[in-house]
Amino acid sequence: MHGKGIICSEGAFWSQQRLWLGGALKQVLKDRNVGEEVGRKLCTALAKSEGQYLDLTPLLSHYIGNFMNKIIFGMEYSEDSATWHYLQELREEGIKLMGVCGAVNFLPFLRFLPQTSRNINWIKKGQFQTHKEYERIIKEREQYLSNCGTPECITDLFLIQMEERCAAGKDLESFTREQLYYLQADLFGAGTDTTLTSILWNILMLAASCSSGQDDHFMSTDNPRTNHFKNHSKTYDDALDNLLTIPTINQETIQKELIANYHDKHSNNDDSYNFQVDTDAITKSREQKGMALLKAFVLEVSRLRPVTPLGVPHGTLQDIQIDGQILKKGTMILPNHWFINRDPQVWKDPNEFKPERFLEAGAARNMFPFQIGKRRCIGEELARDLVHGILACILKEYRIELEPGTDPWCTPNHGFTLEPKKFRVKFTRI
Template sequence: MLLLGLLLLLSLLAGGRLLWGQWKLSCLHRPPLVPGFLHLRQPNLPMYLLGLAQKLGPIYRLRLGLQDVVVLNSKRTIEEAMVRKWVDFAGRPQIPSYKLVSRHNQDLSLGDYSLLWKAHKRLTRSALLLGVRSSMEPLVEQLTQEFCERMRARAGAPVAIQEEFSFLTCSIICYLTFGDKVKEDTLVHTFHDCVQDLMKTWDHWSVQILDIIPFLRFFPSPGLRRLKQAVENRDHIVEKQLRQHKESMVAGQWRDMMDYMLQGVQKPREEEGLGQLLEGHVHMSVVDLFIGGTETTSTTLSWAVAFLLHHPEFQQRLQEELDRELGPGAWGSRVPYKDRSRLPLLNATIAEVLRLRPVVPLALPHRTTRPSSIFGYDIPEGTVVIPNLQGAHLDETVWEQPHEFRPDRFLAPGASPSALAFGCGARVCLGEPLARLELFVVLARLLQAFTLLPPAGALPSLQPQPHGGVNLTVQPFQVRLQPRRGAPGLSKRQ
């Protein structure tokens, strides 16, 4: 009887707590709720969410499975939350797949907000901006030049350009992270295959459904088992590189980002009250660099090529700009990134591609760290918030003809607002400086050396993969790279 009474009491307490929570929520002025709970399975989810905003306004709630989330669909609402009230919205929900992939919450992209997270972010940013600053641009130039030479050997033949861009961006991250240890393509291929396998497994519906309905993880799941195997493979590869670096590292010197971060975590931080950064934080910084720095940049480059194939007039104008600035046939010449204003149309084209096709269109979900509000709506603590970056970029109240590819909109000073392709606030993408450098260098070199042509006139689709997971992925296509007149390696007949 005593046990039965205790069970009854616990049930009453749990029920009372639930009712109290529901009553408190009912007293708040919350955003409107969209009916239904299978929204995640909609094709081209960012555009579907934007369509809802046209009916309900730029901020509303919906249920993704059992999870109640708030969606922000305009530049104003996103900046209100992520910039002006960034502390309130800097958290990250701890859903099952995040916990598995983030290695005991030591990940930067997926880790929840804390003082130790801020120290981790500062260390990773320093590794990018200080640790390899002097070598970053020369390395990107060198690898891009080698890429163009490989493409020249396949001149005129159809090329699956997404795969080539993916390997190029992975090579850049490999060299920046591991330095001279990258002596051959074997390591690059290993990391490239690892990232591809991890992302493909993570984006599979059988894993996504566990994040929406967490209790399903207690049942057998082949998708979850494959994800665990992919994570173990990833960790094995990274741990091997950490071990080799520690064995050969010289105190006070660094050859690459891994050296820089390993020495950074050895510095005591107790006086800051932040706790101690560990080797596991370096491990996950490397993972973030590869996942965030490979597919995102290569996908943006692929979208740029796809748009230029559809708009050859802009391709011609870009090549005229390069020839005018560098001289026709000046294949050894380049515009340093610090002087990128010399190529305004190229900068505008990059901005327009990022506006139309932000690679992570819904960013990663945020979580409120305390009760807050957005434009008069109450947002309780612990609420999951999704910023629809692509929706904000297609807002007709902000952008003229938002669905049209119009790089000229960015040419006149103050003519167009800045886009949010890399996010904003505390969770802004740390790899933005490297990504922008790569986009500038690769597109400048590519257009300087080649004219981009569709094979047999077959233009690529400008619609993304309908269920592309986290990334806004371009549908597979091929391109012919026709060497421009006077390019090195061309015969007189060409």
């Protein structure tokens, strides 16, 4: 990446870009309910395949990818665009090959092996072709801005920053055209792939957790399933107490919570759905409401199936000592999320799928899916809104059933991200 972009840059260059990008994202995403925006489009598309088993990956890739296109490039591709198909193929294969080639960071001589060399060349060729398409889009955005267009995307804001610096006689510093290419690629690749993979894992587990296809080994079954809406709790405290007694959080209980909250918001006369609970039962936040069970489920899926099990590589800024082990300056460090999320000293029954653990205060503090510190993922809030919003939209309209014979716990596909094996689900309106 030549030290460009937002993921692989460092020092003053990274600090300048990080500070600017944080403000740019807030400006582009202001007053947008991104999860619902994408979720509604996806639900409309799902209606065409209702009652049929399908691989959800192409639809998710299109709608999530096009959302990222809109906020980064200010444009969208049609579903049948050959260029769009090619870019999606580059993203999908590139993510896999980056994982395979990652060993070169530790054993540089591996780059000379024929297969590794071919993989690296494929990635470089794809990068070249991607940058050509980015340059075409950049020229279109320059033309749009020259016609007094209002800035709509990250690319527009970056170009304006470049122009303002030139007009003021300032050095461009990190705001170069080359940097824009790498920044666009980082935002699109990381934003699309991690969100897509997270939703696929959740769809798989939600489908496996429904009563018609739930296996005994899937989740804890120590207590009988209960209907947590039978008392129609009126207050937050009553509702939360009711939630904490649920032995199993699954597709049905999550749907009841979402639908009950929807009716509570949209009907003042229907007491049968007068149940309300804060969105984040973990922190008892009152900013949004109705997703306590969904968020707990998503966290548990993320715990056992982390999208990036080895995180993003970091490096030591100086010689340090950890548990008697000396790490020299410049040593590459990988956070092992797979183990962190299964550490028996932190998690009770670490290998069991128990979403209810995240209804306990403070449980989420032991999860670091977006890293920690200064290099924490800048798209964390956007990613959470997309995952929660898209899943909520789907669950409020459809029952999800897993194709018979599918094992939700089969060995995943390993690349830069951890993906589920191909699976098919059926969506039926509720």
